[in-house]
Every structure is written in structure tokens, then in C-alpha cells.
Amino acid sequence: IEPFSGLCLEGEAMWQIGDMYSFTFDPTVYEDEALTTAIGTFDEETTTLSLDVLPQDGATVYLSVTDDDNACSRPVDVPIDLVDEEAPTAVCQEATVLLDAAGDGTLALEDVNDGSSDNCDIADMTLSNTDFDCGDIGATVVTLTVTDTHGLTGDCTATVTVTEMTDPVFPGLADHFLTTEGGASCPGTPIISLVEDKVNPVATGNEAFTFSVHGLTFDGPTVYSDNCSSGEDLKLYVWKIIEDLNDDADAYQRTIRVRWRVIDASGNQRTRKQDFTITDDTDPVLVCRPEAVAVFNGEDPFELETILGDLVDLDNTYDACGGDDLSFTLEPAFLSCEQLGETVDVTVTVCDGADPANCTDCVVPVYVDGLPCGWMTTDAHIDCPGSEAEYDVEEETFLVTAADCSHTPYSPNSEEYAYVNTTLCGDGELIAQVTSLDGLGKAWAGIVMRESNDPTSKKFQLMTGLDYLQHRVDWRNGGVNQSQTFSRFGQHWLRIVRTGPVFQAYTSIDGANWGIPVSTQVIPMAECIEVGLVVTNVPFATNVSATFQHVQLTPPYVPSYPEDLRPETPATGMTGAWQLTVFPNPTSGQLTVNLSAFLGQDVTLEVTDLNGQLLLQRPLGQVEQRTEPLDLSVYPAGVYLLRLRTTTGRTAVQRVILQPRP
CATH class of the missing domain: 2.60.40 (Immunoglobulin-like)
Known part of the structure; x- marks a missing residue:
């Protein structure tokens, strides 16, 4: 029997009766001897079995054979041996x-x-x-x-x-905090020796290296590893440098961030950041003067910042990082004219612009010099430039020097005087004693009340030549200068009294006995006027000086302070009362209250008797004028208390004597 389907079928020898051609094979192949289940066919011509179902190796199939001569049939078993000649098919994938x-x-x-x-x-x-x-x-x-x-x-x-695909092992890196005191350079400009480079590694295989940031040296990262790469295959890069991490760098601080990246041979990577914060913690360089002088010339109070250059050598005071970005604080910040003649230790503190600021300080002894409270002079004086006015604190003496200028009695020429002045608001009086003239017969010296230092200003003045020249009274009421000369031998105490528009001049030998006025003029002037001391030369004299003593202004000038610098009362330590001044006192009824110390404050004016009974209460609101008129003529003669209260708790009290009226 021939092989089929790659298998060889071999059966045992069958019997033969007569000629083989006398047998006929049924083309059907059965799996059972009873010939009931067909599983294929038999081709007698090719002697090939074709099976629908492949039997197990060693199985038996059956054919039906018919004897043509005798017309009989029987099943014939055919043992099957399977012979596998086909190799397996192997199929691979990537x-x-x-x-x-x-x-x-x-x-x-x-x-x-x-x-x-x-x-x-x-x-x-x-x-x-x-x-x-x-x-x-x-x-x-x-x-x-x-x-x-x-x-x-x-x-x-x-x-x-x-x-x-395992990333390299790269532990976190420590940040660094650099300071100028620790040797770092100023942070204004970023300084780092590393260069951002994503192509060329800064190191491979954990090799050691160093770099610098703002002048300080640091070790580069060496602790990193990988599961497969090492040596030149494990590379460290300076991947990114951020020179101003927080976008807030200035002359005093900045943060530089370095991003390090380790890359292995397979391209796996790990990045770590490292911050370098640079801070200026160095104090500025402060060079203070050994001493200084504060010269009062009408300041109220004297702001020490105006003479900062006298306290500090500004050319050599600087900050290493911020340059001239400096702020100065002075303690005290102000001087009072009441400190005239004293030496005050002033603490000068300089700070740079850092946050927090770096500061240093020094102490400068400051001698308080210049003119008394409220007094001042200008370069022009009264059309007499080059003149001078000084004040000797210990002697309480004014020294006034007239330069090349003169103004004689009855002169139609423009006024020329050396002039030092203060302010009077409302009624009042000015007293001074002329004690010397260094050019006898060459000059006049005296006192004046005028609206301004303009040579054509309204005025009323009283002058003496210390008996070498006649006394003189000059006045101007909007027109030409008027003069009156007279003799008062030895009477070099001078006094001018203002009562409304009425101005009166007095002379005295001792400052106590004044006699009758030597001149009375009615000159309407502004509420607040200038009052002061004047010196002028005869036409041929120059640079003649006069001294004045016992200079008194009533009501007196009251210094003012910034609100947070007002003096404290010794008993409580609380901000207390300034002296309240009134003029005249005693009075027959009409008073002028000096409010200079209360400018800009809300105040209430009160009048009580000695038993504390409130007689008058007048809210004044915010004080804008230096004086306030007050009429006590409706009350009987006696002693009264005048009290001023502020909304901040300050009070001022003055005893007033009300005289009987004629």
C-alpha cells in the first residue's frame, strides 16, 4: 500500500486464492471490523489509503474484500504504523x-x-x-x-x-549661603566659574573638580553612580545656571542656582539643583567728623540733616556693595534753639539698602551756636549785603556789623542797614540796650519794627549814636522815609511798643524808667511783622559793629517742635505744657495770646477764676495764626487763669492780672 499525506501505511501479508484479480476491494475504509464506520477510501488502482481521520500509531483499519469467483466477502484488518518525517515549524518574534x-x-x-x-x-x-x-x-x-x-x-x-532604563543614583546636594563677611564678593553682579554646557561634561566617572562662586571655592559633585555605566560612560554636566533665581537680585543679595545632570551610557539621567545665596552683611564705611557746629539762623527747630556734610565725611563714607545707596539717621534729629551754647552728642547711624539693613554709627559732638530762638538774618540784610550778625551765648550779646552801607536821617536815598530780626504777631514790645559802637561817631545802632526787609517797607525804628550822634526815630508809612532827631544823653536803652497801629518809641538810662514816648506814630501794618536790631554807617564809614544786650521781645518767641519731639514734663514723662504767654500782662482788659507753640493743633481757650470756676470757653479749632486777641474787660479786676487745652492732652496755663479800669 503506497504512503499518503506524508505517512507510510504498511499492512501484513494477506492470503491469496487463485489469481489476485479474482478479488475485489471495497473502496471504503472502516475503523471497525463490523464495517460500520467509514473513515476513508482505498484506491485499488494506486493502492493508496485516503483517511479522513488520522488514527493513532499502531491502530488497525478495515477493508471489505469480495471473492469474485465465489461471490463471498469478508473484512480484512490493516495495521497502521505512522512514520513522522515532517520537522516542527519554529516561528520567532523580536x-x-x-x-x-x-x-x-x-x-x-x-x-x-x-x-x-x-x-x-x-x-x-x-x-x-x-x-x-x-x-x-x-x-x-x-x-x-x-x-x-x-x-x-x-x-x-x-x-x-x-x-x-534605570536612572543614575545622584543624591541631593547641599545649598550654600555666602556672605561678604565670609569672604564673598558683592552680589550685584553674578560671578561663577562654571559654564552651562549640555554637550561637554564637566566631569566623568566621579572625578574630583572645584569651581568658584563670588570668590569662594567649592568642590564639585562626586557622589553619583549607575547600575551599568561607570568611568567615562557616566557623565556629569552643568546643565543650567540661573543667575537670579527669584528675579529680585540687587546690590545686596542674589541666589544663583546650578542644575547638575548625570547621564549614563543609555541616556538615563538624573538632575539635582544646588543654590548659592550671596548676601551682603558688611556694614557701610562711616567716617565721622571729630566735631561740628550747628548755627541757628531762624530755624525752628534746627534739622541736623541740613548739616550732614559737617557731621560726616561724605566723600569717604560709602557701602562696598551699594555705593552711595545710604540712609542716615540722626539722634537727636533736631536741635532746639533753647540748647544754644550747649554741646550735644549726636549719634549718626548710616545704613545701606539691604533688607535687613547693615548699619553702623558714630557719635559727633555738636556745638549749638548762632542766633537766639526765632532770630535770623539774610544775606541781603536791608540792602546791605556783606553785613553780619552774631550772638554770644555766654554774654547774651548781639554783635551786628554793617558793611559798606549807610542811611542818614532825612535821607531820601534807599535804606541800607545791617539787620537781624524775629517775628511779632499782634501787640508787643521790643527792648534792647546798645552797649558799644566800635566806630564812635561813625554809625547808628537801634531797634526796628517793619513789615519786611524790603528797603521801602513800612517801618518804625529808634536809633542811638551813643551820644556821638543824636538819637533818631525813622518811620515810613508807605511813602518816603521820615526822620526825627533828638538828644537823650546816656539813654541807650531803647524800646518800641506796638498797640494795634500805634507805635511808640522810648529811651531809658537803666531799662527800668522809661518816661514819656519820644515819638508816637500811627502806621497800619500786617498782623505779623518783623522786629529786630539795625546798624548803619555814616557815608564815609564801613564795617562798623555794634553790640546789643538785654534784648527782650514781649510776647517772647516760643519755639515749636515736630509733634513727636515735644519736651516731656519731668513729673510724668508725658508730653506737657509749653509756656503760655500773653501781652500785656497786667492788662486793663485787651490781651494778645501767643499761640506759636500750638500751630497746627486743635485747641480750646479757657478762662477761669482762682477758684477754678469756668468763665469762658472758646474752641479755636486748628491754630493757623500765631496770636489770638482776648477781651477780659467784662470781668472785674483781679487775678485770672488763662488755660489752653489741645485734643492731644497738652495744656498751658498763664496767670493774668486784670487791672482796675479808670
């Missing part, structure tokens, strides 16, 4: 092996097998390599061998790609 953190990886059979098969059964499949490590990274060829149950084999090859 695979990838991912190495673990230790650098090891395993290839599984199912990763490569892509449906291998056999016509019978597969007994075994094997791979030529299943274990991989860092040395296998890349593409490698693996063979899959398939063996069937008859020992036949087939194989195929697959490309296996070995990869590792």
Missing part, C-alpha cells in the same frame, strides 16, 4: 529585555515564540540564551529550537534588544 536596577534581565520563552507548531505534537522548546546583563546592552541574536514528539527539530532566530 523581543526586548529590560535590565533591573542590579543590571540583570531575563528573556522568557513566550517573549520569543510567535506560534511555533508541529504536525504532530511539540515535545520541547528552548532558547539559546535567557540571562542578560549590562554587557549585553544592545541587539543580540537568540535561537529558538522546537522539538516534536518524534525527535524532529526546527529553529528560528530572533533579535533581542537588551536595554536598561
Whole structure:
């Protein structure tokens, strides 16, 4: 019987009766001897079995044979031996092996097998390599061998790609805080020796190196590793440099951030940041003067900042990082004219612009000099430039020097006087004693009340030549200058009294006995006028000086302070009362209250008797004028208390004597 479907069928020898051609084979093949279940056909001509179902090896199939001569038939068994001559079909697919953190990886059979098969059964499949490590990274060829149950084999090859995706180990890096006191340079301009470079590594394989930031040296990172890469294959880069991390760098601080990146041979990477904060903590350089002088000339109070250059050598005072970005604080910040003649220790503190600021200080002794409270002079004087006015604190003496200027009695020429003045608001009086003239017969010296230092201003003045020249009274009421000369031998105490528009001049030998006025003029002037001391020369004299003593202004000038610098009462330490002044006192009824110390404050004016009974209460609101008129004529003669209260709790009290009226 011929083989079919790749199998060889071999049957045992059958009997033969007569000629073989006397037998006829039924073309049907059966699986049972009873010939009931057909499983194929038999081609007698080619002697080939064609089976629908492949039987097990060693099985028996049956044919029906008919004797043509005797017309009989019987089943004939045909034992089947299967002979497998077809090798298995091995089918491979590409695979990838991912190495673990230790650098090891395993290839599984199912990763490569892509449906291998056999016509019978597969007994075994094997791979030529299943274990991989860092040395296998890349593409490698693996063979899959398939063996069937008859020992036949087939194989195929697959490309296996070995990869590792584990990032390098790169621990976090410590940040650094640099200070100028610690040796760092100023942070205004970023200074770092590293260069951002994503192509060329700064180091490989943990090699040591150093770099500098703002003049300080640091070790570069050396602690990093990888599961597979090492040496030149493990690279460290300066990946990014941010020179102003927070976008707020200035002359005093900045933060520089360096991003380091480690990359292995497979391109796996890990990045770490490292911050360098540079801070200026160095105090400015402060060079103070050994001493200074504050010269009062009408300041109220004297702001020490105006003479900062006298306290500090500004050319050599600087900040190493901020340059001239400096702020100065002075303690005290102000001087009072009441400190005239004293030496005050002034603490000068200089700070740079850092936050928090770096500061240093020194103490400068400041001698308080100049003119008394409220008094001042200008360069022009009264059209007499070059003149001078000084004050001797210990002697309480004014020294006034007239330069090349003169104004004689009855002169139609423009006025020319050396002039030092203060302010009088409302009614009042000015007294002074002329004690010397250094050019006898060459000059006049005296006192004046006028609206301004303009040579054509309204005025009323009284002068003496210390008996070498006649006394004189000059006045101007909007027209030409008027003069009156007279003799008062030895009477060099001078006094002018203002009562409304009425001005009266007095002279005295001792400052106590004044007699009758030597001149009375009605000159309407502004509420607040200038009052002061004047000196002028005869036409041929220059630079003649006069001294004045016992200079008294009533009501007196009251110094004012910034609200937060007002003096404290000794008993309570609380901000207390200034002296309240009134004029005249005693009075027959009409008073002028001096409010200079209360300018800008809300006040209430009160009048009580000695028993504390409130007689008058007048809210004044915010004080804008230096004086306030007050009429006590409706009350009987006696002693009264005049009290001023502020909304901040300050009070001022003055005893007033009300004289009987004629």
C-alpha cells in the first residue's frame, strides 16, 4: 500500500486464492471490523489509503474484500504504523529585555515564540540564551529550537534588544549661603566659574573638580553612580545656571542656582539643583567728623540733616556693595534753639539698602551756636549785603556789623542797614540796650519794627549814636522815609511798643524808667511783622559793629517742635505744657495770646477764676495764626487763669492780672 499525506501505511501479508484479480476491494475504509464506520477510501488502482481521520500509531483499519469467483466477502484488518518525517515549524518574534536596577534581565520563552507548531505534537522548546546583563546592552541574536514528539527539530532566530532604563543614583546636594563677611564678593553682579554646557561634561566617572562662586571655592559633585555605566560612560554636566533665581537680585543679595545632570551610557539621567545665596552683611564705611557746629539762623527747630556734610565725611563714607545707596539717621534729629551754647552728642547711624539693613554709627559732638530762638538774618540784610550778625551765648550779646552801607536821617536815598530780626504777631514790645559802637561817631545802632526787609517797607525804628550822634526815630508809612532827631544823653536803652497801629518809641538810662514816648506814630501794618536790631554807617564809614544786650521781645518767641519731639514734663514723662504767654500782662482788659507753640493743633481757650470756676470757653479749632486777641474787660479786676487745652492732652496755663479800669 503506497504512503499518503506524508505517512507510510504498511499492512501484513494477506492470503491469496487463485489469481489476485479474482478479488475485489471495497473502496471504503472502516475503523471497525463490523464495517460500520467509514473513515476513508482505498484506491485499488494506486493502492493508496485516503483517511479522513488520522488514527493513532499502531491502530488497525478495515477493508471489505469480495471473492469474485465465489461471490463471498469478508473484512480484512490493516495495521497502521505512522512514520513522522515532517520537522516542527519554529516561528520567532523580536523581543526586548529590560535590565533591573542590579543590571540583570531575563528573556522568557513566550517573549520569543510567535506560534511555533508541529504536525504532530511539540515535545520541547528552548532558547539559546535567557540571562542578560549590562554587557549585553544592545541587539543580540537568540535561537529558538522546537522539538516534536518524534525527535524532529526546527529553529528560528530572533533579535533581542537588551536595554536598561534605570536612572543614575545622584543624591541631593547641599545649598550654600555666602556672605561678604565670609569672604564673598558683592552680589550685584553674578560671578561663577562654571559654564552651562549640555554637550561637554564637566566631569566623568566621579572625578574630583572645584569651581568658584563670588570668590569662594567649592568642590564639585562626586557622589553619583549607575547600575551599568561607570568611568567615562557616566557623565556629569552643568546643565543650567540661573543667575537670579527669584528675579529680585540687587546690590545686596542674589541666589544663583546650578542644575547638575548625570547621564549614563543609555541616556538615563538624573538632575539635582544646588543654590548659592550671596548676601551682603558688611556694614557701610562711616567716617565721622571729630566735631561740628550747628548755627541757628531762624530755624525752628534746627534739622541736623541740613548739616550732614559737617557731621560726616561724605566723600569717604560709602557701602562696598551699594555705593552711595545710604540712609542716615540722626539722634537727636533736631536741635532746639533753647540748647544754644550747649554741646550735644549726636549719634549718626548710616545704613545701606539691604533688607535687613547693615548699619553702623558714630557719635559727633555738636556745638549749638548762632542766633537766639526765632532770630535770623539774610544775606541781603536791608540792602546791605556783606553785613553780619552774631550772638554770644555766654554774654547774651548781639554783635551786628554793617558793611559798606549807610542811611542818614532825612535821607531820601534807599535804606541800607545791617539787620537781624524775629517775628511779632499782634501787640508787643521790643527792648534792647546798645552797649558799644566800635566806630564812635561813625554809625547808628537801634531797634526796628517793619513789615519786611524790603528797603521801602513800612517801618518804625529808634536809633542811638551813643551820644556821638543824636538819637533818631525813622518811620515810613508807605511813602518816603521820615526822620526825627533828638538828644537823650546816656539813654541807650531803647524800646518800641506796638498797640494795634500805634507805635511808640522810648529811651531809658537803666531799662527800668522809661518816661514819656519820644515819638508816637500811627502806621497800619500786617498782623505779623518783623522786629529786630539795625546798624548803619555814616557815608564815609564801613564795617562798623555794634553790640546789643538785654534784648527782650514781649510776647517772647516760643519755639515749636515736630509733634513727636515735644519736651516731656519731668513729673510724668508725658508730653506737657509749653509756656503760655500773653501781652500785656497786667492788662486793663485787651490781651494778645501767643499761640506759636500750638500751630497746627486743635485747641480750646479757657478762662477761669482762682477758684477754678469756668468763665469762658472758646474752641479755636486748628491754630493757623500765631496770636489770638482776648477781651477780659467784662470781668472785674483781679487775678485770672488763662488755660489752653489741645485734643492731644497738652495744656498751658498763664496767670493774668486784670487791672482796675479808670
